Amino acid sequence: MRKQSWSAWLTLQRKNWPLVMVTLLSLSTAVVLVAKSSSSSPVTCSCDRASDREAGEVPLVRESVPSRGESRGRSPSPLDFMKSKLVLLVSHELSLSGGPLLLMELAFLLRGVGAEVVWITNQKPADPDEVVFSLEHKMLDRGVQVFSAKSQKAIDTALAADLIVLNTAVAGKWLDAVLKDDAHRVLPKILWWIHEMRGHYFKLEYVKHLPSVAGAMIDSYTTAEYWKNRTHKQLGIKLPKTYVVHLGNSKDLMEVAENSVAKRVLREHIRESLGLRNDDLLFAIINSVSRGKGQDLFLRSFHESLQMIQEKKLQVPSMHAVVVGSDMSAQTKFELELRNFVVDKKIKDRVHFVNKTLAVAPYLASIDVLVQNSQARGECFGRITIEAMAFQLPVLGTAAGGTTEIVVNGSTGLLHPAGKEGVTPLAENIVKLATQVERRFTMGKKGYERVKERFLEHHMAERIASVLREVLHSAQSRTRS
Structure with missing residues (x-):
């Protein structure tokens, strides 16, 4: 980093150290890590209707939370009624993917109002895992108890809990595998939070108990409709009462997004690490690298956009693409395909791969446009989309899944078809935003306004609180009867 950049960085640290730490280590459902990487370095999910339809290394962060009954002068929370309630959270895994991170966020919201929260992970690696270790300790530091999924403590907690949240369809396997004959005793107090849109999750072994639970919570109307139809037609089961709950950005992320000094310093820092100039x-594209997230099609579109610009002799700044969410240590065939593509097309100097981490804010501060290119049925919701909009970034997204409930086509971004037929339309949209500077800025501002209207943490807390009240009431009624 240049000498003046370090000076600004150190000044910001002295003046606003807590903000800088949040900026660099913020918890997000997206995955990323500051790593320069074009060659050898590893490169790196709820809702309102009507107008909504328009729409390696994990740092350990030690944070304190108010003890039970201690408010620290905070404003009343819509979740305050959860104080002293015992809540069991069941995750199918503990990783840097969207589902587990969202459940962790709910854990911290509940701890913040004085709920007693216990976490269990149904599937854990056989060998020690740095990500699992770090995330578990992050929860322990925030007052969340972590039990083994098959322990007697987990069974006793499930039987005693006021509320159980099963996170993702796969978590349903824990019911029969661990609770066994006692499973029926806990079904009336289960809220099943579903994030999946992929067809292979529709297995009876996962969701056979779904009709008997107190309720299902799903991140988008599109996904809820899909689950309703698919479970009925394919499995012959009916969903319980289903709630659609759009997600919201955390206060921490919003604080960074609205701090111009922090954003400027982060932009300089990340761009310099990638070898890019400010202009x-x-x-x-910020997602775990997999075919379902569409990084391959994005790179094809990006290459095609460069060809369009050259053929039409358009005057635009030097264009670059960054793929955030890579993991070369996994040595996947898909990751190698991406890297071979940029070499074959001779765009290695324009495409940068960044490894996965939790710190998404620095990248959002450093980029100009977010591409949300999830394929097939798209994202259930797509938390990175509203995070990008908070940073006043226009979004180029697939016209599929929850993205259509977030992005207002032509206003806060531009939508293109999923699949191969979307490659050229996405390329054309890239060129549009590259050549129409004022449109790019206007879309970013409108996206930020949309976030402020409906996609903040307090919006999500209010929506989840409404669901939890109903589920608790239902659980109490069914238990008494």
């Missing part, structure tokens, strides 16, 4: 135009 270079940077398009980013």
Whole structure:
């Protein structure tokens, strides 16, 4: 980093150290890590209707939370009625993917109002895992108890809990595998939070108990409709009462997004780590690298957009793409395909791969446009989309899944078809935003306004609180009867 950049960085640290730490280590459902990487370095999910339809290394962060009954002068929370309630959270895994991170966020919201929260992970690696270790300790530091999924403590907690949240369809396997003959005793107090859109999750072994639970919570109307139809037609079962709950950005992320000094310093820092100038135009896709997230099709579109610009002799800043969410240590065939593509097309100097981490804010501060290119049925919701909009970034997204409930086509971003037929439309949209600077800024501002209207933490807390009240009431009624 240049000497003046370090000076600004150190000044910001002295003046606003807590904000800088939150900026660099913020918890997000997206995955990323500051790593320069074009060559050898590893490169890196609820809702309102009507107008909504328009729409390696994990740092351990030690944070304190108010003890039970201690408010620290905070404003009343819509979740205050959960104080002293015992809540069991069951995750199918503990990883940097969206589902587990969202459940962790709920854990911290409940701890913040004085609920007693216990976490269990149904599937854990056989060998010690740095990500699992770090995330478990992050929860322990926030007052969340962590039990083994098959322990007697977990069974006793399930039987005694006021509420159980099963996170993702796969978590349903824990009921029969661990609770066994006692499973029926806990079904009336289960809220099943579902994030999946992929067909292979529709297995009876996962969701056979779904009709008997107190309720299901799903992140988008599109996904809820899909689950309703698919479970009925394919499995012959009916969903319980289902709630659609759009997600919201955390206060921590919003604080960074609204701090111009922090954003400027982070932009300089990340761009320098990637070897980019301040006026270079940077398009980013921020998701775990997998075929379902569409990084391959994005790179094809990006290459095609460069060809369009050259053929039409358009005057635009130097354009670059960054793929955030890579993991070369996994040595997947898909990751190698991406890297071979940029070499074959001779765009290695324009495409940058960044490894996965929790710190998404620095990248959102450093880019100009977010590409949300999830394929097939798209994202259930897509938390990174509203995070990008908080940073006043326009979004180029697939017209599928929950993205259509977030992005207002033509206003806060531009939508394109999923699949191969979307490659050229996405390329054309890249060119549009590359050449129409004022449109890019206007879309970003409108996206930020949309976030402020409906996609903040307090919006999500209010929506979840409404669901939890009903589920608790239902559980109490069914238990008494």
